[in-house]
Amino acid sequence: MYRFKKVLVGLGNNQQDAEILKYAGWISRMAKSQKMILFHAVEGPDTFSCLPSEYTECFLPPEPVSREKLEQFVRESLDGHPEMVKECRVVEGDPFVEMVREIRREDIDLVILGRKTGKDSNRNLPLKMARKAPCSVWVIPEGAEGSVAHILAPVDFSAHSRDALEIGLSIA
Numbered sequence: 573m574y575r576f577k578k579v580l581v582g583l584g585n586n587q588q589d590a591e592i593l594k595y596a597g598w599i600s601r602m603a604k605s606q607k608m609i610l611f612h613a614v615e616g617p618d619t620f621s622c623l624p625s626e627y628t629e630c631f632l633p634p635e636p637v638s639r640e641k642l643e644q645f646v647r648e649s650l651d652g653h654p655e656m657v658k659e660c661r662v663v664e665g666d667p668f669v670e671m672v673r674e675i676r677r678e679d680i681d682l683v684i685l686g687r688k689t690g691k692d693s694n695r696n697l698p699l700k701m702a703r704k705a706p707c708s709v710w711v712i713p714e715g716a717e718g719s720v721a722h723i724l725a726p727v728d729f730s731a732h733s734r735d736a737l738e739i740g741l742s743i744a
Contacts, residue, residue, distance in 0.1 A: 575708070575739065576603035576682040582671060582697075583612045583642070588686040588714050593649045595712050596684050600652035602743070603682075607657045610646050611674060613667040638662065668700050675707060684710045708739070 581596045583589045600608055642660045650658070663670045675683060683705055687698045698711045725740040727733045 576600075577606045578678060578680050579603075579605050579608045579682045579684060580671070580675060580678070580680045581608060581610050582667070582683065582685045582701075583610060584686060585612060585614075586688075588688065588712075589645070590649050591714075591716055592684060592686045592712055593646070595710070595716070597651040599682070599684065599710070600656055603653075605653050605656050607659070607678075608650075608652060609674065609678060609680070610642060610650075610658065610660045611671060612642060612660075612662045613670040614662070614664055615666065668697055668704075671701065672704065675705060680707050682708045682710060684712065686712050687714065689714045 576599060579596065579600060581592060583592060596608065599605070639660055639662045642662060646658060646660055652658070661674070663674075671683070674680070683701060685698045685701060687695060698709070702709045702711065720743060723740045723744055725733070725736045727737065
């Protein structure tokens with residue numbers, strides 16, 4: 573599979589990250605990826621700046637993961653292509669905006685994201701990314717087992733359909 577030389581992996585600092593890294597390692601070995609950016613964006617502290625000061629402590633943002641902690645987690649969990657360059661990036665800002673900025677800056681070929689299930693999950697990021705990203709997007713549902721048993725490639729006889737078929741065939 574020749575297409576996925578530069579891969580961006582969106583991590584959420586949660587239990588699903590291990591599943592996402594399993595898939596990311598598998599894809600990078602299969603595609604012989606050259607570079608993988610492991611990316612975590614956290615909303616900035618100004619999200620609730622419009623609140624009166626006595627209420628701000630009720631809405632503190634989650635503690636951001638440090639780059640060192642992310643690097644350690646990646647070293648322990650990612651079994652990717654041995655010659656691949658791995659970079660960990662932790663940024664502050666809107667996850668969608670920051671991820672798209674990174675995709676364009678690095679000319680990314682594939683984005684790998686997790687999708688949580690349940691009513692308190694954030695399904696918007698993977699959906700927005702699939703619609704707006706200028707590259708392929710691989711969405712991994714929560715609880716995925718780390719293997720591909722069935723491949724579905726929708727066809728509408730366009731160039732994008734041909735690309736989806738080629739990728740599906742190379743994975744198979």
